[in-house]
Amino acid sequence: MVNKAANSSIPIKHCGRRGKHKPLPYWNDGIRRAIYDRNRARNKISQANTPENIENYKHLKGVAQHVIKESAKTHWHNFCNTMSSATGLSSVWNMAKCMNGIQPNVACKHLNSDNGDTLEWNTDKAELLAHKFAEVSSTANYSEKFQKWKDELESDCNLLNNDVETDERNIHLNIPFSQHELGRALRQAKQNTSPGEDGILYECLKKLPGAGQRILLKLYNVIWETGKLPHDWTHSIELPILKAGKHPHQPSSYRPIALTSTLCKIMERVVANRLVWYLEKHSILSNLQTGFRKNRCTLDELIRLQDTVNRSLRNRSHTLEVFLDFEKAFDMYWRT
Numbered sequence: 001m002v003n004k005a006a007n008s009s010i011p012i013k014h015c016g017r018r019g020k021h022k023p024l025p026y027w028n029d030g031i032r033r034a035i036y037d038r039n040r041a042r043n044k045i046s047q048a049n050t051p052e053n054i055e056n057y058k059h060l061k062g063v064a065q066h067v068i069k070e071s072a073k074t075h076w077h078n079f080c081n082t083m084s085s086a087t088g089l090s091s092v093w094n095m096a097k098c099m100n101g102i103q104p105n106v107a108c109k110h111l112n113s114d115n116g117d118t119l120e121w122n123t124d125k126a127e128l129l130a131h132k133f134a135e136v137s138s139t140a141n142y143s144e145k146f147q148k149w150k151d152e153l154e155s156d157c158n159l160l161n162n163d164v165e166t167d168e169r170n171i172h173l174n175i176p177f178s179q180h181e182l183g184r185a186l187r188q189a190k191q192n193t194s195p196g197e198d199g200i201l202y203e204c205l206k207k208l209p210g211a212g213q214r215i216l217l218k219l220y221n222v223i224w225e226t227g228k229l230p231h232d233w234t235h236s237i238e239l240p241i242l243k244a245g246k247h248p249h250q251p252s253s254y255r256p257i258a259l260t261s262t263l264c265k266i267m268e269r270v271v272a273n274r275l276v277w278y279l280e281k282h283s284i285l286s287n288l289q290t291g292f293r294k295n296r297c298t299l300d301e302l303i304r305l306q307d308t309v310n311r312s313l314r315n316r317s318h319t320l321e322v323f324l325d326f327e328k329a330f331d332m333y334w335r336t
Helices: 001-007 031-049 049-083 089-099 122-136 144-154 179-188 203-206 212-227 263-283 298-312
Strands: 238-241 254-259
Touching: 001 203, 031 049, 049 089, 122 238, 122 254, 179 203, 179 212, 179 263, 203 263, 212 263
Parallel strands: none
Antiparallel strands: 238 254
């Protein structure tokens, strides 16, 4: 129903690819400053909608348009001056596409397998990449000693016993979700992100009417009480993204990006918000943990380290610091 309403109400258009790379070949600091000034003027209108602010915004908007147009014209003229009879037609077309914000096709034409075969068909390349991605988090990467110890712990039924008595402290953990929790998760959803296989966008979920949000909340509470996820939520579309500076023909040069259902990710956000609230309310997390916490960051630890070093220098003592970097920490996480 969400997709049906979106298809009937929202026109479909195709846009160029967007990323963190430089969007246009003629982009420079002059354009960046002009757009920055224009955006600041626009923000002032939202704060104080006065005739002076409106006039200033219109002026800076025109300046930004002029700077962009002149930069594009200059870049195109400079490129044309470098052309000769030996210039390939493909390079001209690629530049024309880049000038219009269309990125050239960088799809890998073939992949090399471990046994030396060259794979050119998309189905073969997909199978090879899927096999490589699965190897990263395979339990075969564990040592024999650790695997034996892991199996012994998991065979202990008491270790995985989740039948915890309900008390005044944890009574709010398992109660049904509220409309407030769902609304907060929807507000936290990112804009302009790719949907999963169902094609439902975050923007569509945010625009759901009150009745639609109540139905969605009822679905989440049924899943929360029964513990059974919809089968489609366990499926994702994996997109291989080439790592920076890596060889495009090697399967290990790619990292997977998973496109999962936005409905599932909204519920994950609802659950995560409740767990974070519980951990912070009861001070369960260590005060020294600063990563992935609200109003804290890893910079806090650097400041603490600097303070320790300064005190050691004043006291003519020493500071010993040990840094640990775990390779593939999230890929090899012990889920059980």
